[in-house]
Amino acid sequence: MLLALLLAAAAPADGPVIALVKGEGDRQCLPDRSLCLELPATEDGTASAAELIVTSPTEGSSTNAALPAFTDAEKQELWPHLIAVKSDDGAPRYLVGILGRVNAMYSGGGGSATRLHLFEFGTAPGATGLGEEVLNVVWDGSLMIRACFSEEDMKDRLEACHDEYDFKATLTAAPDDGGGLPALTYGSVATSYPRTSKRSEDNSAIKLKRADLVRAQDPTCTYQRVLRYNPATSRYEMDRPAPDCSDYTTP
Incomplete structure (x- = not known):
């Protein structure tokens, strides 16, 4: 519940960040349906085989744009x-x-993590397609790690036999700074359950109390940064370094 409320408070507002709406089939479209995008599933599941299908229902045109390889x-x-x-x-x-997205499975648990890749995208006649990548950031992470290995552990942990770690990010408009690409605000919320859990430590020996069986926010990895485009590097850069949140984002 805490995670849902925090993310709702950071939902995108009106501005350059436009929420797509459902179109025909698996298409996701601009609200006026003038442009639709679709990323169909590939038969072999490999990232390098994927293509972005770009359609303009109002003009009856369609273009396939190849995606860069995602080795990660x-x-x-x-x-x-x-x-x-x-x-x-x-x-x-x-x-x-x-x-x-990447996934990992291990004894008694597993996890996944996702990164958001932003690409320039032009719609000029004859030049519709993806350009250079301008941003690559952690988008979400979800991990579940086994913490009970005996009946005594189950008793000590009040049958809460998995530690859970979650990370969610949002991207919203920041005040216009007059740059070539709009300034953006990157925000994250990180939580753990039980509230005493720390991935870098052995939590199995901790005797839990009923009050510990709640999802707690991590103040270090719940943060905001302003992203501004740097023409010299052709990338978005944060206004200050982000903390190390790999405990939440590395499966």
Whole structure:
């Protein structure tokens, strides 16, 4: 419940970050349906085989744009938003997001983590497709680690036999700084359950109390950073370094 409330409070507002709506089939579209995107599942499941299908229902046109290889991802999904970018020539420009997910299974538990990759995306006639990657950030993480190995452990932990770690991020508009690409706010919420759990420590020996059986927010890995585009590097950069939250984001 805590995680849901915190994320709801950070939901995207009106601005350059546009929420896509469901279109025909698996398409995700701009609210006026002038542009739709689809990332179909590939037969072999490899990231390098994926293509982004771009359609304009109002014009009856369709284009396939190849995606870059995601060496760190087992599965790709379309981020259900577009970020509008100012254009000098009047042709709509956006940033499109691709979510790359990795999964891991281990004895008594498992986990997954996702990174958000933002790419420049042009819609000019004859030049529709993806451009350079401008951002690569951690987007979410979910881990469950076994903590009971005996009946005594079960008793000491009040049958809460898994430690759980969750990380969720949001991307919203920041005040306009006049840059070539819009400034953005990256926000994260990290929680653990039980509240005493720390992934870098042995939690199995801790005797839990009923009051510990709640999901607690990690103040270090719950943070906000402003992202600004740096023309010199052709990348978005944070206004200050992010903390190390690999306990939540590395399966």
